[in-house]
Amino acid sequence: xxxxxxxxxxxxxxxxxxxxxxxxxxxxxxxxxxxxxxxxxxxxxxxxxxxxxxxxxxxxxxxxxxxxxxxxxxxxxxxxxxxxxxxxxxxxxxxxxxxxxxxxxxxxxxxxxxxxxxxxxxxxxxxx
Amino acid sequence: xxxxxxxxxxxxxxxxxxxxxxxxxxxxxxxxxxxxxxxxxxxxxxxxxxxxxxxxxxxxxxxxxxxxxxxxxxxxxxxxxxxxxxxxxxxxxxxxxxxxxxxxxxxxxxxxxxxxxxxxxxxxxxxx
DNA sequence: GACCAGCTTTACGTTAACGTAAAGGTAATC
DNA sequence: GATTACCTTTACGTTAACGTAAAGCTGGTC
Numbered sequence: 494x495x496x497x498x499x500x501x502x503x504x505x506x507x508x509x510x511x512x513x514x515x516x517x518x519x520x521x522x523x524x525x526x527x528x529x530x531x532x533x534x535x536x537x538x539x540x541x542x543x544x545x546x547x548x549x550x551x552x553x554x555x556x557x558x559x560x561x562x563x564x565x566x567x568x569x570x571x572x573x574x575x576x577x578x579x580x581x582x583x584x585x586x587x588x589x590x591x592x593x594x595x596x597x598x599x600x601x602x603x604x605x606x607x608x609x610x611x612x613x614x615x616x617x618x619x620x621x
Numbered sequence: 622x623x624x625x626x627x628x629x630x631x632x633x634x635x636x637x638x639x640x641x642x643x644x645x646x647x648x649x650x651x652x653x654x655x656x657x658x659x660x661x662x663x664x665x666x667x668x669x670x671x672x673x674x675x676x677x678x679x680x681x682x683x684x685x686x687x688x689x690x691x692x693x694x695x696x697x698x699x700x701x702x703x704x705x706x707x708x709x710x711x712x713x714x715x716x717x718x719x720x721x722x723x724x725x726x727x728x729x730x731x732x733x734x735x736x737x738x739x740x741x742x743x744x745x746x747x748x749x
Numbered sequence: 750g751a752c753c754a755g756c757t758t759t760a761c762g763t764t765a766a767c768g769t770a771a772a773g774g775t776a777a778t779c
Numbered sequence: 780g781a782t783t784a785c786c787t788t789t790a791c792g793t794t795a796a797c798g799t800a801a802a803g804c805t806g807g808t809c
Contacts, residue, residue, distance in 0.1 A: 504785075514786090519767060533774080534786055547733075550726050555683010557765075564730070567737045575748055578741050585738045592727050592734075598678050599720050599727075602692070605675075606720075609695045610713045613706050620703055632755070642756090647797060661804080662756055685795070 501537040510549055520548060523558060525565055544568060554595065564588065629665040638677055648676060651686060653693055672696060682723065692716065 498505075507514045520526045521535075526544055528535040537545075544565050551561035563584060570581055626633075635642045648654045649663075654672055656663040665673075672693050679689035691712060698709055 502786085513768080515769085516767065518787095523766095532786095533788090550730065553683075553726050554723060554730070555681075559765090564733075567734070570737075572744060575745060578745050578748075582738060582741050585734050585741070588734055589731070592731055595682060595723070596727055598681050599724055602678065602682070603717070603720055605692075606695070606713050606716055609698075610710060613710050613713070616700060617703065617706050620706075630755085641798080643797065643799085646757095651796095660756090661758090687795090 499539070501542060503535050503537070506537055506542060506545060510545065512549070517545070520545070520558070525558060525562060540569070627667070629670060631663050631665070634665055634670060634673060638673065640677070645673070648673070648686070653686060653690060668697070 501509075503514045503517055506512075506517055517526065521528065525548060526537075526541055528537045528541050530536065547564050547568060548558070548561045551558075551564055556564070567581070567585065567588070571577065629637075631642045631645055634640075634645055645654070649656065653676060654665075654669055656665045656669050658664065675692050675696060676686070676689045679686075679692055684692070695709070695713065695716070699705065
C-alpha cells in the first residue's frame with residue numbers, strides 16, 4: 494500500500510510511520526515539509542513521504558531537526574551553479590565524517606557489549 | 622596526561638572532554654556519576670572518567686541520558702544472582718539490536734550521500 | 750591581608766520537539 | 780439532520796539537558 498501510492502493524507506503517513514499528526518505538522522511549521530493543499534487539507538506526495546523518511550532516519554541517529562534539514566536539503570537541491578555544487582559536495586563530505594564518527598562509536602559500543610556479555614556468561618558458568 | 626592519572630578534578634574532565642563543569646554536575650544530579658569528595662570538592666577516579674566517556678559516546682549516538690544510564694549500568698553491574706545475570710544479558714541484547722538499527726540507518730544514509738555526490742559530480746562535468 | 754583561581758550550592762532561565770486541549774470546518778453515512 | 784470520522788488552526792503546557800547568574804568557601808601568593 495505505501496510505496497506505490499500517488500498521494501497520502503496526514504493520517505496515512507502518521508499511521509505508516511507510527512508518529513502523530515502533530516509531529517508531521519510540526520515539521521511543516523519549521524519548513525521541513527511543504528505539502529500541497531486541496532482546499533485546506535494537506536496532500537502529501539511521494540517526495541514528501543521520502544523527506545519524512547529522511548527526517549525519521551535522522552531522528553533514530555540522534556540528529557536534531559536542524560541537522561536533518563541538511564540531509565533533506567541534499568535530497569532536492571537547487572542544482573545551481575558550479576560553486577553551489579562544490580559547496581554541496583562539501584556538505585556531503587561533512588555528513589560522511591559525522592557518520593564515520595558514529596560508526597566508530599557503534600563499533601566501540603558493540604565491543605564493550607561483547608565484553609559485558611562475556612563476563613556475564615562467565616559468572617553464570619561459575620554459579621552453575 | 623589523561624589516562625594514567627589516579628584522580629581528576631572537575632575542570633580536568635571538563636577540559637579533556639570539552640564540556641562544561643555544569644554538565645558534569647548535572648550528570649551527578651541525576652545519578653550518572655558519584656565521585657568521591659575531599660572536603661566538599663569532587664574527586665573523580667578512573668572509573669568515573671570511564672563512565673563519563675560512555676555518557677558522551679551515547680550522546681554522539683543520540684542517546685538520552687536515561688538511555689546512557691543503561692549503558693553505564695552495564696559497566697559496573699551488581700553481579701548478583703542468576704536471574705539478574707540473565708536479565709543483564711537481555712539488556713545487552715536490546716542494546717545490540719538498537720545499535721544494529723543504527724548501523725542500518727548509517728549504511729542507508731551513506732548510500733544516499735553517495736548518490737547525491739554522484740549527481741553533483743555529473744552536473745559538474747556537464748557544466749565544466 | 751588582599752587577591753586570584755578554582756571549587757561549591759541554589760535557583761531561575763532557555764531551547765527543541767513536540768503534547769494536549771479547545772474550537773471549528775467538511776463530507777459521508779445512518 | 781444528527782452522528783461519525785476526518786481535517787483544520789491557535790495557543791498554552793511539558794520535558795530534557797543543560798545555561799547562566801548570584802553568592803560564598805578555600806588555599807596559595809604577592
